[in-house]
Amino acid sequence: MSHLTTAKVLVISQHDGVQCSGGTLSVLTAAEQISTLCENCPVDVLVVGNQCQNVVEQLRRFPIVNQIMVADDVCFAHPLSECLAPVVVKASHGYSHILSAATTFGKDLMPRVSALLDVGQLSDITKIEAPDTVVRPIYAGNALARVTSSDKVIIMTIRETAFDKMQPSDEPTASVTMLQFDAAPSATEFVSQEMTKTERPELTSAKVVVSGGRGLGSKDNFALVEKLADKLGGAIGASRAAVDAGFVSNDLQVGQTGKVVAPDLYIAVGISGAIQHIAGMKESKVIVAINNDPDAPIFDVADYGLVGDLFALLPELIDNV
């Protein structure tokens, strides 16, 4: 920590223009941990967006937040890292730590910021041990590395499921300042966006997740997974095999290359349990596996395993839950 003379933490918020993402609330908790380790150093937040007053008001209610810097421009209506990174760099002056969520937003933006600041990045942090020392999973979560950084600015992306989401208080306390910047011309243009519509809870923050795999056999049969999820008030997930077979869209994929989840209850239906998939769900509190192959590797991590034909078992489960 000796090389960090004055500690000061900056959180880059992720939001949809109306509210902060759940990941940002986990990043605030990580920022608080660093602040505590650095003798309660200040935590500031940067909001880059277009007309995102609601986001700013929401962030003001977190007592840990000292100051909110706002960069507001129509060019920030969509999160394009080529446009965002120079603004983050401008705002970063004087900070020892810059944090964002390890979502596709943070993964896309933060390495660009790191390179512009000529420092390394600590990706997908699951634990903060000291202001310059963290733990992060490597090899699809099959090993944990303790890493120490000697960079002058320590840039981290935070794994959302490894830190609790911070709860706001009633009183808005943080001060707000507008950041002055020059909007640079960009070689990237936003064309369109296609979001998966769902009434279900968000996959990465749901208390219950029901996931289906190749064993479901077809897109129509996947409805059984959806029915069970709805009865439990949970989110649906999928293995890569189920996504590749076209049963569900790819943003529902759980695993090393998809989303990492850690719900109270994870039910894996017709999923064999490849290393890649296990990496995305093995931190769940309770894991249930339903599979017709008693030797499937998923049973090695499942607290409760049920061997049998899922087309007989699932309807019975749905009816009795």
Place this chain on the structure above:
Amino acid sequence: MKILVPIKRVIDPYIKVRVKADNSDVETNNVKMTINPFCEIAVEEAVRLKEQGIADEVIVMSAGGAQCQEQLRTALALGADRAIHIDTADKIEPLVVAKLLKALVEQEQPQLVITGKQSIDTDNNQVAQMLAALLDWPQATFASDVKIEDQKVQVVREVDGGLMTVAMNLPAVISTDLRLNEPRFASLPNIMKAKRKPLDTVTPESLGVEVTFSQTITEVTPPAARKGGIKVESVSELLDKLRNEAKVIS
């Protein structure tokens, strides 16, 4: 146009890695190594662009010890035209890889760099974004579709919640997601032909890049093992356990 594709030699993704007894690293001796799967997708995409007549040369590069020439030969067998091996230690940090790539880009003048979105060993997901920053080029990460017309490239990106489409002016950097394509297998004749394709070795010094380290891995440990669970006999037993033992449903 020219396309540059960086590839990385990694432990085969189907191997269960073991942490060394002294907790310094994972065991890599006598372990099957391969091209990082995301890099393989990048090679495939570049070769397809060549087959469509959009690219006229595909250059693959890898930074690491002499053994990564194996993976460069494989990429040549998959259809790349020539390879550049940057002779370095095996474990250099992403920012240094990006600086080496920047030097190669200035030398080779490609219009497009296609990388994998992350390597499955360090799981960093950084190099493409860092390279784009150093070059001041646009970036499209996590690509699941790439279309090139005139001097523009349109990319569908896999983002949390769905898909985002962006258009970039060339030159640009793209990183691949799993769904971009299905990589081909190298045929035996192509493996033989690849042995005669050019493979040059250069050093970081010759590229004017200093290999520095700012991160130290002080310990590698296996994750906490989950306790082996039990098998239940029926749906009613499962529900009883979930309600009364685990108390995760009401």
